[in-house]
Amino acid sequence: MTDEDLENQEREVATRALNPVDQEDLHFTENRNRADKLIKLAWSIEIVLVSVGLSIAFAQAFSGSEGSGVLQALPVFGVFVVLAAVELAKIPAATVVFHARGLARTLALAKQRKLSQRP
Numbered sequence: 001m002t003d004e005d006l007e008n009q010e011r012e013v014a015t016r017a018l019n020p021v022d023q024e025d026l027h028f029t030e031n032r033n034r035a036d037k038l039i040k041l042a043w044s045i046e047i048v049l050v051s052v053g054l055s056i057a058f059a060q061a062f063s064g065s066e067g068s069g070v071l072q073a074l075p076v077f078g079v080f081v082v083l084a085a086v087e088l089a090k091i092p093a094a095t096v097v098f099h100a101r102g103l104a105r106t107l108a109l110a111k112q113r114k115l116s117q118r119p
Helices: 003-018 020-062 070-099 103-116
Strands: none
Touching: 020 070, 070 103
């Protein structure tokens, strides 16, 4: 290789290093990795909360007096099951609102702003 070829190679490497498209790809990859870790953390927290909620449901529903039957325990257990389902639906619902466009996003965010402005 000649000196001219080496200089051309060095210029190409420098150009690629400073190329904003490559930098955007790098930032996108870093952001995506962080987002994936945050989603895993959020799901881990949700799973723990649901497990605790269902454990409390079993404890409350079946720790009653000897005379209480399944029919009396069912409403108590049902409330906690509904709370667990709502808990598991939060992350997918937030994802839908985040990715929504147009009227759906406007309505969802407007409702949230209205609720946050209450005294």
